[in-house]
Amino acid sequence: MTPKLAIVTGANRGIGLQIVKDLARKGMRVVLTARDTSKAKAAVAAIQGDVLIHQLDVADAASIAALKRFVERELGRCDVLVKGAAIYIDEGRSILTVDTDTLRKTVETNTFGPLFMCQAFVPLMIRNGYGRVVNVSSESGQLQHMGDSTPSYNLSKTALNAITVMVAGATRGKNVLVNSMCPGWVHSDMGGPMAPRSLEEGADTAIWLATLPDDGPSGGFFRDRKPMDW
Numbered sequence: 001m002t003p004k005l006a007i008v009t010g011a012n013r014g015i016g017l018q019i020v021k022d023l024a025r026k027g028m029r030v031v032l033t034a035r036d037t038s039k040a041k042a043a044v045a046a047i048q049g050d051v052l053i054h055q056l057d058v059a060d061a062a063s064i065a066a067l068k069r070f071v072e073r074e075l076g077r078c079d080v081l082v083k084g085a086a087i088y089i090d091e092g093r094s095i096l097t098v099d100t101d102t103l104r105k106t107v108e109t110n111t112f113g114p115l116f117m118c119q120a121f122v123p124l125m126i127r128n129g130y131g132r133v134v135n136v137s138s139e140s141g142q143l144q145h146m147g148d149s150t151p152s153y154n155l156s157k158t159a160l161n162a163i164t165v166m167v168a169g170a171t172r173g174k175n176v177l178v179n180s181m182c183p184g185w186v187h188s189d190m191g192g193p194m195a196p197r198s199l200e201e202g203a204d205t206a207i208w209l210a211t212l213p214d215d216g217p218s219g220g221f222f223r224d225r226k227p228m229d230w
Contacts, residue, residue, distance in 0.1 A: 003050065005077045006210065007031045007067075009058055009117065010085030012040040014188035015136065015206075018199040019082055022207045024049025028080065033067065058085045058113025059105075068120040077128055078121045080210045083114040084136040088153050095151035103152045110156035111163070118167050122176060131176035134209045135164050137221065139182045144229060161221055161230060168219030177218040181205040184223060 006023045010016040012034035020032050024047055033056035034040040040053045054070055057063040071078055087109045090102050114135055125131025140150060141157025161180050168178040183202035187195040208225050209216075221228045 004028045004079040005031070005071075005075055006080035006082065007033060007071070007078055007117075007121065008082045008084060009033050009056060009113070010083075010136075012036065012043050014084075015183050015186055015199060015202045016082075016084035017043050018203040019084065019206050019210075020051060021047055021049075022200075022203055023080070023082075023210060024051055026207070026211065029075075031067075031071070031075075033085075056085075058083075058117060059108040061116065064113075064116050064120050071121070072124070078124050079128070079130055080132045080134075081117060081121050081125075082134040082136065082206055082210055083117055084206075085113055086110045086136065086156075088150070090150050090152040092149070093151055094148050096148075098151050103155070106152035106156050107159070110153070111159040114160055115163050118163070118178075122167060122171060122178075125176045126171065126174050129175050131171070131174075132210050132212055133164075133167065133176065133178040134206050135160050135178075135180045136206060137161055137164070137180040137182055139184075139223070139228070142229060164221070165219050172218070175214055177209075177212050177216050179209045179218060180221045181209055182221070182223040182228060 006028045008020050011020045011032040020030050023030050029050040031052045033054050035057045037055045044051050056067050137160050138157045140154045141161050164180040184197045185195045186197045186202035205222050
């Protein structure tokens with residue numbers, strides 16, 4: 001039986017790397033993508049399983065196109081797409097003062113990047129009759145809890161959740177399940193040393209969504225395998 005092929009973005013460290021490890025342990029062939037492949041090579045050395053490395057900057061259309069060509073030419077399939085690449089560069093800013101450049105950079109990576117990855121790979125999933133798409137979002141994107149801190153990041157994650165719902169609608173009935181998840185506050189480079197959750201805990205819901213049965217949910221938002229409000 002041919003192993004499923006997973007692509008994970010932002011995967012050379014933190015939650016993304018943990019997701020690669022966990023998917024590889026489940027017998028999937030995983031394409032670990034990162035902007036800096038030298039860091040990715042060091043990370044892969046410690047992983048047991050079938051893991052490939054490919055350079056990817058989700059904010060660069062040419063980089064996404066190069067990955068798509070590689071996957072179509074060399075692998076022929078994409079069964080699982082986990083989009084974890086994100087930046088967090090406006091801590092302490094206010095929506096009334098955040099600059100245009102910070103907003104643009106954040107949305108290009110955290111929102112447009114996942115959208116363009118969907119446009120590149122979801123049609124391949126549809127053709128093959130199988131797909132699982134996992135958008136790594138955040139409770140910071142929930143409207144009911146949103147305040148004024150990290151406005152660019154919050155906005156980008158709210159928009160990512162909207163993309164999840166729309167792509168789920170576009171793939172309904174095609175055995176392509178599309179969901180968002182919140183890893184919680186995880187002890188990582190982004191989460192910081194005071195975060196209470198381990199990388200394994202943060203990655204668990206992503207792995208669950210990446211391996212859903214055909215009758216699993218689509219168009220939802222989850223944390224700890226339980227639905228969240230938008």
